[in-house]
Amino acid sequence: MIRSAFLACLGWTLCATVAAQDGALAGRVGDTGFVQLTAESFLKLTPREQALAYWLSQASIATDPIIYDQLSRFGLRQKRRLETIVTHPQGVNPGVMKKIVDFTMLFWANKGNHNELTSQKFLPAFTFEELKAAAGPKLVAEVEALTDSLFDPDFEPMITAKSPRGTLDILQASSNNFYSPGLRLVDIQGFKEQYPLNSRLARMPGGKLVEEVYRAGTADGKTPPGRDAEFLRKANQALEKARAYADPAQAKAIASLIRFFETGDPHDWVQFGID
Numbered sequence: 001m002i003r004s005a006f007l008a009c010l011g012w013t014l015c016a017t018v019a020a021q022d023g024a025l026a027g028r029v030g031d032t033g034f035v036q037l038t039a040e041s042f043l044k045l046t047p048r049e050q051a052l053a054y055w056l057s058q059a060s061i062a063t064d065p066i067i068y069d070q071l072s073r074f075g076l077r078q079k080r081r082l083e084t085i086v087t088h089p090q091g092v093n094p095g096v097m098k099k100i101v102d103f104t105m106l107f108w109a110n111k112g113n114h115n116e117l118t119s120q121k122f123l124p125a126f127t128f129e130e131l132k133a134a135a136g137p138k139l140v141a142e143v144e145a146l147t148d149s150l151f152d153p154d155f156e157p158m159i160t161a162k163s164p165r166g167t168l169d170i171l172q173a174s175s176n177n178f179y180s181p182g183l184r185l186v187d188i189q190g191f192k193e194q195y196p197l198n199s200r201l202a203r204m205p206g207g208k209l210v211e212e213v214y215r216a217g218t219a220d221g222k223t224p225p226g227r228d229a230e231f232l233r234k235a236n237q238a239l240e241k242a243r244a245y246a247d248p249a250q251a252k253a254i255a256s257l258i259r260f261f262e263t264g265d266p267h268d269w270v271q272f273g274i275d
Contacts, residue, residue, distance in 0.1 A: 029102045032109065048245050055242035062234035066214065069228055070200075071112045071159055073177045074149035081142055082107060085134050092134045099126040100134060113150065114175055119159040121175070124150060198264050200227060215264035223263050232261045249275075 027034040042050060068075035082104045089097050103113075103124040110116045113123075124131070128143075128151055135143045148155040154165075156175035164173035169185040179188070180202035188201060191209050199211035216232035217225035225233075236258050243254040256272035 027105065029105050032106060034105065034109070052242050052245040052250075055238050055245070059235045059238035059242065062238055063231055065231050066228045067111045070177055071114065072149065072156070072175045073181065074146055075112045075177070077142070078107070078113065078146055078150065081135065081139060081146065084139065085131075093130075096126055096130045096134055099124065100131070112175075114159045121153060121157045123153060127151075195264055195266065197266050197269055213264040216262050218262045226264060236261050 024035045024037065025033060026036040042053065045053065065076060065079070068079050072078070082100065085092070086097075086101050086104050092100075103126065106122065107113055110122075114121050126134075128147055131150070132140055132143050156173070157165075158174060159176050161168075161170060161173035164170055171179050171183050171185050171188075178200050180200065183201065183203055187203070188209065191201070193199065193201075193211060195211050195213045198214040200214075201209060202212050203209055213226040214228050214232065215223065215226040216229050216236055217223055239254050239258050239261075243251045243258075246254055253272060253275040256268065256275045260268040260272050262268075
């Protein structure tokens with residue numbers, strides 16, 4: 001049976017009541033409930049349909065890390081450090097470990113340490129010293145590099161800061177990673193994007209602005225790999241397997257999605273939409 005990952009249920013009272021009635025409530029951190037969803041109808045599908053559903057779900061899982069990268073330039077590093085600690089709890093104070101696990105669950109639910117509904121940064125209940133001790137000596141430097149992004153409430157406090165504080169502009173004050181550090185709003189005036197759907201704007205050492213495109217690259221090498229290519233390649237591998245179990249119309253749409261993941265070209269996205 002295919003089961004989803006834990007889903008955060010915001011609005012605790014209502015969700016808790018509904019979830020408790022059908023036994024779906026899997027956990028709670030503060031006012032956030034975690035509900036486990038099941039796909040009972042999966043068992044009614046034919047083996048071919050089950051295989052299609054399975055490989056499509058694997059493609060979705062493969063792209064999951066990209067959203068962490070897009071919402072914060074620290075997102076993937078935070079994710080890896082937290083997951084390293086919660087999967088290696090040996091020797092960590094149990095009280096500290098519970099606080100780290102709770103924070104990690106909220107981190108997973110929101111794809112980072114900013115609330116997905118309010119855009120506001122949320123802070124851990126554990127201290128920097130507790131996290132450093134839990135991480136161990138090999139990861140001390142990495143934990144120290146993440147200090148501001150995890151513990152400072154004034155450092156990138158919003159995913160998109162529409163009313164930035166002080167002298168910072170929207171780009172400088174926001175945590176989202178669609179612009180490289182140091183870029184200001186004035187720097188990008190007049191820049192025309194070629195890949196508006198899936199690129200990160202960066203400034204090269206000489207000052208030139210370039211788009212870092214999220215793409216896997218093509219097998220013939222004509223389109224080189226781009227940002228987060230490793231995740232998009234994994235997704236395409238799963239999509240190719242799904243394609244083998246799809247009917248002709250679905251297979252055509254899947255092929256178009258594979259092509260878009262390879263190139264990042266907005267025209268390929270339009271073709272996928274048409275298919």
